Amino acid sequence: MIQSEDPDGHRAILAPIQLTDKPHFDALFAALAQPISDYSFANTFIWGAPLKLYWARLHRHTCVFANGTGDLTLLMPPLPEPGAADADLRDCIRDCFDIMDAYNAKLGHRHASRIEYVSDELLEHISAAGGLNLTVAPFAGDYIYDMNKMINLDGGALKSKRHARGKFMRENPDHHAEPFDDAHIPACKALLNQWRDHGDAAHLGEINEEQTGSDVLRQRDTLACCAALDQWHALGLTGMSLFVGDQLIGFTLGEAISPTQASIVIEKTDHRYDGSAQFIFSEFCRRYWSTYPECNVGDDWGIPSLRFTKSSYRPTRLLSKHTVTLVQPAQVFVPAPVIPATNHAA
Known part of the structure; x- marks a missing residue:
C-alpha cells in the first residue's frame, strides 16, 4: 500500500x-x-x-x-x-x-x-x-492525424511522403514487416543506439524551447524506448519490425488510448534507408490501427526539427496541453518528501 x-x-x-x-x-x-x-x-x-x-x-x-x-x-x-x-x-x-x-x-x-x-x-x-x-501557460500539444490519410498518404499535401514510401519499396524489394517479437529486441536496441548517435551528430547544438539540448532529450528517449522494448508485452503494446532481407532497420510500438484514437508510442528507423520512416509509419497504421479514426503521434518536445517533421504530415488538429502553477499567498514550511532510490525497471 x-x-x-x-x-x-x-x-x-x-x-x-x-x-x-x-x-x-x-x-x-x-x-x-x-x-x-x-x-x-x-x-x-x-x-x-x-x-x-x-x-x-x-x-x-x-x-x-x-x-x-x-x-x-x-x-x-x-x-x-x-x-x-x-x-x-x-x-x-x-x-x-x-x-x-x-x-x-x-x-x-x-x-x-x-x-x-x-x-x-x-x-x-x-x-x-x-x-x-492558478496561472496557466500553453505547452506543446499532441499532433492528431486522419488515420486513413496516414495509411494511404493520398493528396497533394502528402505527395512527398507517398513518393518517399514508394522509393523505399522500389529500392528494397526484399523488405518485409513482421509483428514485433522478443527475438527482435537485441537488434532494436542496437538500432536505437545508432539512431541516438546519428541524431546527436546531425542536430549538434539544437535546443528546445526550454533550452534543453536535444541530445539530452534523445538520451531520455533512448532509456524510455529500452523500457518499452523490455516490457512491451506486459504493458499491452502492439509492435511491428521492419526488415530488409534479414537485417532489422526499423521498429515501432503503439497502443489504443480511446475507442477512436491510436497512439504511436515509439518509431525508430535506420536513416540510411531513405523512405523507411514513411513506410513503417504508414504500414503500421494500415496493419494494426485502420479501425481507429485518428492517429496520435504525441507532441514535438519543443524541438524545431521535430515540429517541422510532425507538421509535414498535415495534422487535422492539435490536442492542447498546459502547464499550471499555483499562486501561493504565503510560504508554509512542510518537510521535504522522502524519495527512495529504487530501480524503476522492476
Whole structure:
C-alpha cells in the first residue's frame, strides 16, 4: 500500500511506478473522456527512469511526481479516484504544491513547482473545483492525424511522403514487416543506439524551447524506448519490425488510448534507408490501427526539427496541453518528501 505520509505524519513518501500498478492506473485513465498521449500506463511506466517518476495517493486522487530535471513537479494533474469530489481535488492540489515547494525550496527553485501535461479536460476539472489561484501557460500539444490519410498518404499535401514510401519499396524489394517479437529486441536496441548517435551528430547544438539540448532529450528517449522494448508485452503494446532481407532497420510500438484514437508510442528507423520512416509509419497504421479514426503521434518536445517533421504530415488538429502553477499567498514550511532510490525497471 502506498502511503502519502511517514509514521510521524509529516513527510510525504513517494513510491516508484511498478508493473503491478498497471490495473490501478488503467482504470483511472480509462475514465477520462479525452485522453492525450501522456495519459496511459505504458507511457507513464516507460518514462519512469528517465524522468524519475514517483506516485502517491492523496485525497482520493493519484498523483505522479517527476524529479528527472532536479526539481520536483507533477507530471500530470491529479487523477480522480472513485468518489473524489471538488473539495478533494482542491486539497490534493494544495498538498501537492506544498510537497513540491518544500523540495524545490531546498534547491532555491520554489518557483519550479508546477503541474505539467494538463489536458483541456483536466484543466476544466481543476477550474471547476474553484478556490485555487492558478496561472496557466500553453505547452506543446499532441499532433492528431486522419488515420486513413496516414495509411494511404493520398493528396497533394502528402505527395512527398507517398513518393518517399514508394522509393523505399522500389529500392528494397526484399523488405518485409513482421509483428514485433522478443527475438527482435537485441537488434532494436542496437538500432536505437545508432539512431541516438546519428541524431546527436546531425542536430549538434539544437535546443528546445526550454533550452534543453536535444541530445539530452534523445538520451531520455533512448532509456524510455529500452523500457518499452523490455516490457512491451506486459504493458499491452502492439509492435511491428521492419526488415530488409534479414537485417532489422526499423521498429515501432503503439497502443489504443480511446475507442477512436491510436497512439504511436515509439518509431525508430535506420536513416540510411531513405523512405523507411514513411513506410513503417504508414504500414503500421494500415496493419494494426485502420479501425481507429485518428492517429496520435504525441507532441514535438519543443524541438524545431521535430515540429517541422510532425507538421509535414498535415495534422487535422492539435490536442492542447498546459502547464499550471499555483499562486501561493504565503510560504508554509512542510518537510521535504522522502524519495527512495529504487530501480524503476522492476
